[in-house]
Amino acid sequence: MLIERIYDEDLAQASYFIGCQSKGEAIVVDGRRDIAVYQDLAAKNHMKIVAVTETHIHADYLSGTRELAAATGATMYVSGEGGPDWQYGFDAERLYDGDAITLGNISVKALHTPGHTPEHLSFLVTDGAFSDQPGYLLSGDFVFSGDLGRPDLLDEAAGGIDTRFEGAKQLFASLRDKFLTLPDYVQVHPAHGAGSACGKALGAIPSSTVGYERLYAWWGPYLAANDEQGFINELLDGQPDAHAYFARMKHENREGPAVMGKRAPLPELDAAAVVKGLEEDTLTFVDTRGNREVHRGTVARSLNIPAGKMASYGAWVVDPEKGKNPLVLLAPGREAAQEMWDHLVRVGIDNVAGYVTTLDGLPMTTPRLLQPEELDGFDAALLLDVRNRSEHAAGHIPGSAQLGAGRIMWHLDQLPEDGPIVTYCQSGARNSVAASALRRAGYDVVELDGSYAAWSASRLSAQS
Incomplete structure (x- = not known):
């Protein structure tokens, strides 16, 4: 068996290419829309991609399932779980708890693991040429290295109302009834790493094991004590801002992203x-x-x-x-x-x-900048912190309002129509992105040079 992890540092997203070398067949799980990397892997290993699937209706990127199927002729498989409100809107084979996709000696078995989303599947992989027991779990956004998929995105990005509480209960049950029933040696391969907004404390380690997570993940003691309410409280506390574009991703992934086909090279413009x-x-x-x-x-x-x-x-x-x-x-x-x-x-x-x-x-x-030492005397209509809520709560410039950079352009009604807006993030990178978009939208924006880090340093310098 061949298993390859394809990782996107930009979105902190992992997809997987699993192939049977004896039969020359492969499946792609949680693929992205620029599909050349999977086609190259198939060609390099003399395999044909015959199946494509995904763990759930993603919020942070557009799925490449339809793109790959159109390019390769592979059969599409998607979750049929989650009830009528969480059914995909395009034709594909439906997978239910216990269903399996077979590639030669390899079995890819679907496990319904709701919580992050109602329809979420994990995939238990068995290499039949080596053992009749499963050895790998593609856990999607269910279990990460050291963390769990957040259950509040449906509220934050998909228009749900208080679905987070039911989602958290489902996660507790999925851990108890599915994850912790697996042997400790089963390797866990999640769909995201550190930097993703799909959890609050994702580890940077690319994989883990059931046994390691059982012993050392933050949620282990709650499951061991069967403390569902303590688990729910801890899980929901301190989740990062959900970016506004997640709502668009949810909708497009459910209905089926547009198939681009082969794209012509970009031209250099005069x-x-x-x-x-x-x-x-x-x-x-x-x-x-x-x-x-x-x-x-x-x-x-x-x-x-x-x-x-x-x-x-x-x-x-x-x-x-x-x-x-x-x-x-x-x-x-x-x-x-x-x-x-x-x-x-x-x-x-x-x-x-x-x-x-x-x-x-x-x-x-040249964008307008304001030095930290000039802030106190500057007449701003609004001092805006574009970091996450948790960052703002941990320390912020007095008098500032918080609105995350990933949400600003969808919440312009929270901004003053007149007067300069002074914006800052932690070091300046996110601030520059948000400020440029606000300027393009017609707002008078002044960036705090060096952002919160520079302001904090200036305060410490003034006190010494």
């Missing part, structure tokens, strides 16, 4: 054509550099989406359901531009016109 598009507001420019470089000068009304976080930060400030302008990317060359586009399509931002390699000839501006 500066004059870009200038014309910017003047006519038929193009949106994306400055992909870091915030320090952007602060020295950037294209007027551009969005700042750093290259390494195109998917996660891009989804904060680009809503393809509202903004129809195609994007123009700043990139060092075609290969880099294509990679940026790959990241964007993972969150459904497909409409990219092309790229430029230089800012020469484009209309430039």
Whole structure:
């Protein structure tokens, strides 16, 4: 048996390629929409992708299940669990608790493990050429290394009302009745790692075991004592902000993301054509550099989406359901531009016109910055902390309001219409992304230079 983990650092998301070498067949679990990596793995190992599936209706990225099936002819399998409100809206084979997909000597058995979502499946993998007992669990967003999938996303991002409490109870039952009944040696391979907003304390270790989680995960003592209420209280406390784009992902993944097919390479655009598009507001420019470089000068009304976080930060400030302008990317060359586009399509931002390699000839501006020592005397209509709620609670600038960078563009009604808004995050990167989007939307935004870290340092310096 071959099992390969394909990890996206941008979204902290893992998909899996499992293949039977004797039969030359493979299955992809929780695939993403840019599918070349799976096709390359299949070709390298002389395998054919015959099945594609996913653990649940994802909130943080668009599933590649339909894209892979269209490209390879593979059979699609999705969860049939969760009740009528959690059924997929496209044709695919339905999997129920105990159903199995067979690839030669390999069995991929579905376990219904609700809690994170009602329809959630985990997959228990048995390598029949080695043993008749399961050895691996693809746990999706059920069990992470050191943590569990949050049960409150349906409330936070999908319009649910108090579903978090039932979800937390379901997680407790799924752990007790499914996870902890497995042998301790079973390897656990989750769908996310550190940095994902799908849990509050995800570990960076790519895999674990049932036995290790049983002994050392925070939830172990609650299960050992059968303390359901204590478990629920601890699970729901301190969950991070749910990004607003999660609602769009939930809807599109349930109904079935659009199949893109083979994409043509992005063209390099002429500066004059870009200038014309910017003047006519038929193009949106994306400055992909870091915030320090952007602060020295950037294209007027551009969005700042750093290259390494195109998917996660891009989804904060680009809503393809509202903004129809195609994007123009700043990139060092075609290969880099294509990679940026790959990241964007993972969150459904497909409409990219092309790229430029230089800012020469484009209309430039310099974002307004405020030094920490100038803050006390500055007349701001609002001092806005764009970090997560938990970060704000742990320490913030007095008088600031909190609205996470991943939610701002969906909650503009919470901002003043007139007067300057001073924004900050922890070090400045997220702040630059949010500030650029607010400026493009017409707000008068001043970024606190160095953000909270610089303000804290200035306070300590003043006291010494």
